[in-house]
Amino acid sequence: MTMWRPDSSLIRRPAYLSLADQIARAIHDGRLQTGARLPTHRRLADDLKLSVQTVSRAYEELIRRGLIAGEIGRGTFVQTQRPEPDPPYLPERLGEVIDLSILKPVCEPMHLDKMKQALGWLAENLPASSALSFRPNVVFPRHRAAAVEWLRLCSLQVSALNVSVTNGATAGMTVALMAAAPPGSTVATEAIGHHTLVPLATYLGFHLQGLPIDAEGLVPEALDEACVHADIRAVFLQPSVINPTATLMSEARRAALVAVARKHDLAIIENDVLGPLIEHRPPPVAALAPERTLYVTSFTKITVPGLRIGYLAAPDRFVASVANRHLVSNWMATPMVAEIATRWVQDGTALELVEWQRAAIRRRHAIAAEVLGGVDFRSHPESLHIWLPLPGGRAEDGFVSQARLQGVAIAPGVSFRTSDAPWTPAVRISLGSTDEAELNVGLGVVAKLLLADPEHLLLAI
Structure with a gap:
């Protein structure tokens, strides 16, 4: 590490994690190249006026993230990123597997027929703006109005001005994380959670902290304690059955987590992709804490997988940052698919499915x-x-x-x-x-x- 050095004035508590995040950002930004040799633990500790133990923990964290490697007798070096994580699903169906x-979702020939009919309708009724415009503010006002109607079925009352139309839930949650968790910050989540969160933390440069869960999901006391010991900026929740353990969080538990989020001024990112599929569920967390919750839902897992459209509802304070990050990462959702989603919301097909x-x-x-x-x-x-x-x-x-x-x-x-x-x-x-x-x-x-x-x-x- 001959040119770049960590800045001691930017180190926050916990110091080891702050130092690790600084070095990680330098690697991601190219200021530290693969093969660069890092200072010894003691030398860096002396330079930054930190303990050797703090530097050692920072290096251990970077090893855990796959960003550096120690070689006995030679030192510690920036290494090429580890292989991409395997998806939890079979990449391709082969033979008789x-x-x-x-x-x-369960799909039958009826679902393909519905899509064929929708595409036939679209061929006859495609608005010029959906085919010819580059401007989201020209294409999407109608679709945001339909989103408000659908979100009402999800037990959420929002203004169309607070809704972004996305290419499904993955795009929505990525934009929400970008808006709520700047690089170097920490996001808390369930210890058994969304399978894309770990690689997303690496790609977007935030630290992910998995916290204890019980039969109702994330434990509020664990979140409260974590906020005391780390600079947590947001918490990512999946309270309505879509989480791996198929847990439906009670309204009391949701309220308790909201109280912790308000106490520590956390943003909440709520992944609710099943929406109205779950009958008799409590109100969304976004309904309990509309001032801080970025709410994500979509159609792919409850109607037809090919209907890759979702909605991201954001509080006023996040609307501008969500819009900007959506523009740079997606520009806008696919207008022709949005046309089908809007039609299905308005004519009742989506709810029927x-x-x-x-x-x-x-x-x-x-x-x-x-x-x-x-x-x-x-x-x-x-x-x-x-x-x-x-x-x-x-x-x-x-x-x-x-x-x-x-x-x-x-x-x-x-x-x-x-x-x-x-x-x-x-x-x-x-x-x-x-x-x-x-x-x-x-x-x-x-x-x-x-x-x-x-x-x-x-x-x-």
Whole structure:
């Protein structure tokens, strides 16, 4: 590190994390190149007037992020980024594999027919602005009005001026994180959370802190304590069944988390992609704390996967930053897909598909309950998946590999891990990604593996 040096005046508590974030930003920005040698722990400690232990912890954090590597006898060096993390789902369906790894809604020929009909309508009714305009403020006023109507079905009252139309939930949550969590800041979330959060933290330059959860989701006391010891700027929540453990957070728990967020002035990012699919749910967190919550929802997991449109509702203080970050990362959502979403919201097709999906997924849960009878798994009657902790000392990677060898793909639980806390091996199993006959067979394979001797499974791999 011959040119760039950390700036001691920018170090905040906790100092090790602040130092690690400074070095990480320098690596991401190219000020520290791959192969650059970092100072020894003692030299950097002396330069910055820090303890050697603080520098050591900072280097350990950077090693954990895959940004540096220590070589015995030579020193510590910036290294090429580690390989991209594997997705929790099967990348491509091959042969006769029953794919229960990808989280998707139940789909039948009816869904393709609906899309074909919508595309036929669009061919006859496409507005000139949707085909010819580069200006979001020309294309999207009608779509924001439809968004307000849909968000009302999600139990959220917002102004059209506070809504951004996005290319699905992933784009929405990325923009929300960019707006609420500047590089170097810390975002808290559930210890078992969204599988894209860990790589997003690396790409966007914020620190992710996974916190303890219980049967209702994130523990408020854990969030409160974390805010005392770290400069947390935002908390990312999935309170309504879309989280890996299929947890529906109570209204009391939501209110308790809101109280902590207000106490420490945290932004809240709420991922609610299932929206009205979940009947009898409490109000969204955004309804309890509209002044600080960035609310994300979409259509892909509750209507048709190809309807890649979502809505991001932001408080007044975040509207400008959301708009700017959406422009630089997406410019605007795809107008022609937005046209279909708006039509379906206004003519009732979207709600009709949601109600159909609710009935279909409840049937899938009945199948799971029958095939996995006696197995302790976590679910909700309207979740698209189940969460299955592995009993009897079974190794997660071995269990997933053995299922794959028997023609069934399931998602390893570690893909959703955001914390280094002690881990209970588990798998996530999608209920909507195949037809009912294949689901029955796939769950049967899982049930047989659970009954097998774990040592025999290990020998068979």
